[in-house]
Amino acid sequence: MRAKKIKLVYLLRQTVGGMQKHVLELVSRLDKRRYQLEVIAPKNPLLQAELEKLSIPYIRVDIADELNLFNDWQAVRELKKVLSTLKPDILHIHGNKSAMVGRLAARGLKIPAVIVTVHNFLKFQDANALLRLPASWLERWLARYTDKIITVSDGLKRSLIEIEGLPAVKISTIFNGIDISDWDRNETSDLFRQRLGISDDDLLVANIGRLVPFKGHKILLEAVRKLIDTDRKSTRLNSSHTDISRMPSSA
Numbered sequence: 038m039r040a041k042k043i044k045l046v047y048l049l050r051q052t053v054g055g056m057q058k059h060v061l062e063l064v065s066r067l068d069k070r071r072y073q074l075e076v077i078a079p080k081n082p083l084l085q086a087e088l089e090k091l092s093i094p095y096i097r098v099d100i101a102d103e104l105n106l107f108n109d110w111q112a113v114r115e116l117k118k119v120l121s122t123l124k125p126d127i128l129h130i131h132g133n134k135s136a137m138v139g140r141l142a143a144r145g146l147k148i149p150a151v152i153v154t155v156h157n158f159l160k161f162q163d164a165n166a167l168l169r170l171p172a173s174w175l176e177r178w179l180a181r182y183t184d185k186i187i188t189v190s191d192g193l194k195r196s197l198i199e200i201e202g203l204p205a206v207k208i209s210t211i212f213n214g215i216d217i218s219d220w221d222r223n224e225t226s227d228l229f230r231q232r233l234g235i236s237d238d239d240l241l242v243a244n245i246g247r248l249v250p251f252k253g254h255k256i257l258l259e260a261v262r263k264l265i266d267t268d269r270k271s272t273r274l275n276s277s278h279t280d281i282s283r284m285p286s287s288a
């Protein structure tokens with residue numbers, strides 16, 4: 038008799054960058070003979086189109102980016118209805134805001150395993166005390182009902198433990214994987230510099246990230262300016278931008 042499939046439900050907030058690509062990589066590579074996959078997310082035509090190619094159901098539930106008591110409560114109610122119907126064996130949540138409303142919705146549903154992957158520092162850590170303190174308390178309370186917390190860097194793990202006071206035993210770092218099969222492995226460093234017109238004596242700095250303020254590109258530009266002021270002859274900044282939200286989910 039064929040073993041029953043494990044029902045794995047992914048929940049994520051509105052996203053266009055690395056988080057979206059990460060989830061698409063996960064669902065595209067899991068063994069469909071073992072897992073029954075579903076994805077819950079806000080309106081996202083690109084994500085929906087990619088999931089349709091993979092024959093993975095997409096369920097729309099709107100989740101506000103910022104804290105909004107009315108909208109968040111509506112999201113919790115809607116998510117509870119959806120999760121009650123899906124009855125997942127594993128609920129894997131991505132993103133801080135979706136982790137908050139998702140775990141509130143999952144309370145009382147007896148989901149065997151609830152996992153949260155943290156991709157960024159928590160938004161409320163820089164907020165005023167009136168928002169930061171209750172949000173931090175809520176995060177610690179919800180951690181009690183979370184089976185595993187995954188961080189994509191050791192810095193995020195330290196932040197959750199040292200600043201938020203979350204239990205270290207529940208937190209593990211798993212770095213995001215990168216599929217390099219489509220990369221040109223024949224292009225050496227010398228050929229790369231030659232193609233971009235960068236001499237062997239030039240300092241070459243590589244930076245990968247979406248062109249959004251919180252990625253800190255402004256800091257990079259300020260650092261390069263200081264290098265140029267110090268040694269104009271040997272410092273070069275070459276910039277290129279790829280919309281990673283439109284990259285294929287897998288080869």
